[in-house]
Amino acid sequence: MGNVGFRIIENFKRADQEVIDGFKGIATPNIADVMGRFRAMNHMIKSINKPGIHIVGSAFTVRTHPSDNLMVHKAIDLARPGDIIVVDACGDMGNAILGEIMCHYAKVKGITGYVVDGPVRDLQGIANMDFPVFARGGTPRGPYKEGPGEINTTISCGDVPVSPGDILVGDDDGVVVVPKEEASKVLAQAREIQEKEESIIQSIYDNKWDRSWVDEVLQKKGCVTIV
Numbered sequence: 001m002g003n004v005g006f007r008i009i010e011n012f013k014r015a016d017q018e019v020i021d022g023f024k025g026i027a028t029p030n031i032a033d034v035m036g037r038f039r040a041m042n043h044m045i046k047s048i049n050k051p052g053i054h055i056v057g058s059a060f061t062v063r064t065h066p067s068d069n070l071m072v073h074k075a076i077d078l079a080r081p082g083d084i085i086v087v088d089a090c091g092d093m094g095n096a097i098l099g100e101i102m103c104h105y106a107k108v109k110g111i112t113g114y115v116v117d118g119p120v121r122d123l124q125g126i127a128n129m130d131f132p133v134f135a136r137g138g139t140p141r142g143p144y145k146e147g148p149g150e151i152n153t154t155i156s157c158g159d160v161p162v163s164p165g166d167i168l169v170g171d172d173d174g175v176v177v178v179p180k181e182e183a184s185k186v187l188a189q190a191r192e193i194q195e196k197e198e199s200i201i202q203s204i205y206d207n208k209w210d211r212s213w214v215d216e217v218l219q220k221k222g223c224v225t226i227v
């Protein structure tokens with residue numbers, strides 16, 4: 001490939017649209033639970049939109065130096081409708097990686113949202129528009145536009161590896177990353193968990209939730225009850 005650190009990869013495989021769409025309505029904890037509780041981003045990467053958000057899309061990855069957004073601007077031009085632009089800005093909180101103008105442009109291009117391992121700015125403007133952004137926080141300090149950086153290489157975002165084409169799901173809890181090769185299996189298992197949780201909640205109200213497992217675990221671990 002060559003030119004490590006300053007390169008753009010335009011073509012990569014995305015998961016089937018049917019599989020991507022399947023994650024709509026599946027809560028992020030149910031997806032993380034079927035991946036060994038891994039692949040959920042660090043809790044610092046949070047939605048900065050109004051509560052009630054749920055997004056699903058295909059990862060379009062960007063790696064930048066802290067405080068620089070040249071390659072993010074290029075990514076908006078290249079990403080396809082339905083992609084989520086995921087930015088590894090090294091978790092550095094020095095300068096915002098994007099702001100509301102870049103959100104309006106991405107929205108018009110049909111991009112599903114941004115996930116940024118770093119800060120953003122124009123928080124009020126973004127919160128008032130219907131465009132999902134997940135980030136580590138905000139700062140008025142603006143980005144530089146010098147590069148270098150990479151588009152569509154494997155990055156780290158919120159302590160999770162993200163490859164181009166992986167499926168991202170984000171909601172008020174945070175963001176999970178589903179490897180594209182495993183996506184249909186993870187989807188089937190996450191659906192099962194979601195149905196199981198719905199039936200547990202119903203059984204609570206029917207006064208039928210079997211709690212025997214709690215004492216079984218305590219006994220197995222050697223816990224003593226003193227009366």
Ligand SMILES: O=C([O-])CC(=O)C(=O)O
Pocket residue numbers: 069097098099100101102103121122142143
């Ligand atoms: O200056 C920038 O590149 C980021 C920004 O504030 C915006 O997009 O509104």
Ligand SMILES: [Mg+2]
Pocket residue numbers: 099100101121122
């Ligand atoms: Mg701005």
